[in-house]
Amino acid sequence: MLPFSSADPAGKRVIPGTPVFDGTAASLGYALNAMCYSFNSKANRDAFVADEEGYMARFHLTAAQTDAVRQRNVLAMLAAGGNVYYLAKLAGILGLNVQDLGALQTGKTLEDFKAGLMAHATTETSGTVERSIAA
């Protein structure tokens, strides 16, 4: 185990700020992820937009999942077993890209979240290193 992580009382590895989508999460999140999987189809995305409550009921979302979706609360969706690859399909319907999601989850403004990414900005090609500075 690397020094950044620790173990929970059950001995499971905990990596701060990093949900590990394991069997426990996959079981808990099944309904929410199944709904998001359905959003691969535009007809289903449209049906969700037309009637969010009815659509969530069709997939038997838990109360916690339903509340999290109603509130657009990404961290609560993750806590309710949502997997980000599936949640990304819901985010698309809501007009959010992964940087919007990042800002929402970290409590930053979108500008600050992007600035955090730009702090790592670099282009290194075949051994040459060109540092680019965020504007």
Place this chain on the structure above:
Amino acid sequence: MSEVIGGLFTSHVPAIGNAIARGLQDDPYWKPFFDGFHPVHEFLARERPDVAVVFYNDHGLNFFLDKMPTFAIGAAPEYWHEDEGWGIAFDRPVPGHPELSWHIIEEVVASEFDPVTCQSMAIDHAVAVPFELAWPGAEAFPVKLVPIAINTVQHPLPSPRRCFDLGRAVGRALASWHGAEKIVVFGTGGLSHQLEGGRAGHINSDYDRFCLRNLARDPEALLQHDSLDIVELAGSQGVEILNWIAARGALTGSVRELASNYHVPISNTAAATVLLENSATVHA
């Protein structure tokens, strides 16, 4: 006799597909990433491979969590990309190579692997974006595809060692294939990135550079970490490096790096493109 000519390793961020669909290759944000493909295009134009064996992970297009294979090998006559939830579907069909797929399946099962086999398979951005990057334009793809999906979504994930050994088994299968095809191997995804949780936006250039430094000459250095170590180091999606590790395992000859481009950020990702040459003979 068939020949494995090399490996293409590249990020597969969906936003890259969006940039392609919108024609943004020369946009200042995108150009440094797309420029990394010039040597790839030269290599592919020169070598003209017939087959691409692609190690990737599905993100909820072909596989849902109801049935989630650790390893899955496509054996379909044709593959297709579909809308994954954001309205982009690249419409060029990707021809398959079922005979080679089944040969690979025979070899890896003989090597004690137990893959799911798929005679019908949609490919998501993790194959479609690298294909669009490698062969841009509207012409039919000049290669046949053998897709090999690795679970990087639902833990427990296969270990880096297991993925490398799968690649080795695929490499043996390619070496024993009776056909005369030229084969290129792809590993897609990565490098460091994390989309979810309080650590969303995590990038670890030190780990990325460690991978880039060792990929060609000492890939077993990447096996010192287990999959959760890689999640910690590279972020929960950075663990897609497993696809690179498997693809590198399939290059069993003398390997040297022809080109490397590391560009941060693309969307939330530290993006990279690496071209490796694989040859039976040692270079002077």
